[in-house]
Each structure stands twice: as C-alpha cells, then as structure tokens.
Amino acid sequence: MKCIVGLGNPGRKYQKTRHNIGFMVIEELLQRNGWKLDKKKFNGHYSMEFVNQEKIILLQPQTYMNLSGDSVQPMMDFYQIEPENLLVIYDDLDLPTGKIRLRQTGGHGGHNGMRSIIQSLGTKKFNRIRIGIDRPQPGMQVVDYVLSHFSKSDHPLVEESIQRSADACEAWLDKPFQDVMNAYN
Secondary structure, eight states: OEEEEEOOOOSGGGTTBGGGHHHHHHHHHHHHHTOOOOEEETTEEEEEEEETTEEEEEEEEOSOGGGTHHHHHHHHHHHTOOGGGEEEEEEETTSOTTOEEEESSOOOTTOHHHHHHHHHHTOSOSEEEEEEOOOOOTTSOHHHHHTSBOOGGGHHHHHHHHHHHHHHHHHHTTSOHHHHHHHHO
C-alpha cells in the first residue's frame, strides 16, 4: 500500500495559494483518474484506490499546515503503511517557482508541515516532492507570501510543476522512487 499526501490548508480562503500547491497536485491526480476524496477520517479527506492491484491512498490533511503530522501519522498507523511507501508533496521557498525536486529523505527545511510530519512519524526517511514557490520580495513576511496567490505571470510555471509532480506520482505507482527521482530531477 502506498500513500500520497498533498500538504495545504483547508478552506476556500486558502485555495490556490502558494502553501496549497500540494493540495493542487492531489486535485490533479483525482481529476486525471476520475477519483474523489470521498472519505473523511484521520483529520483529513482521502481517497482509496487500486492501481495495478495495489491499494493507493491520496490524502489532504485538514489540520492546517502546522499540524499535518496529526493527520498523516494516524492514517499510516491504521493502514500499517511503512515510511518508504509515503510520498509527501509540498511547497518550497528555496526553489524557483515551477521547479520540482524529489528526495527520499531530508530535514524539514523550515517548513512547518514537514516539521510536524517528521516529528509525528519519528523519521525523516520518506519520499517527498518539493515544489518551488520562490521567496518573497524584501519586506514581505513569509507567512503573508505563502498564504497569497501566485502572480498571473507565474501561472504557466505553476501549472507545469503541478503536471510534472502528478506525472512523478503516477510513475512511482509503477517504479521504485529512486528511478522516479532519476527521471524527474
């Protein structure tokens, strides 16, 4: 069983903001495959699907970003999902807008959602897709920046990063993550 988690904040207010790009990738996967987030449990909305006779869970935590681990960890425990079968998708200030970077381990890099997941799981060893959102202009607070919408000029780059991230997720359903990293990094 594999679990793909897109990080973001719940509610209309946060839709399509930089911090919700993980949610956007989950929504792309749902749309491509005709799936729905039809289950509510573990402080999240999720879908359970079968791909190549393997059970797949897609999860959008509804805990707000800083408490993402409060959704991910109970789900992983309940379904007995090992950390190597987890893929977390999230925004990254240290990458240019539109750039994606896949990793099998690492720290939280100051990202509170990842900090929460690492703390809840007790490990840094799980797969991740970091999607670049760039840094705010001088004088703008990081929290205001990540909770704002992308500029119109960024939309093509953002859309491309969502598509590539969804492609990488789908590739992971057939191949080892190391192979997916080699193809998408």
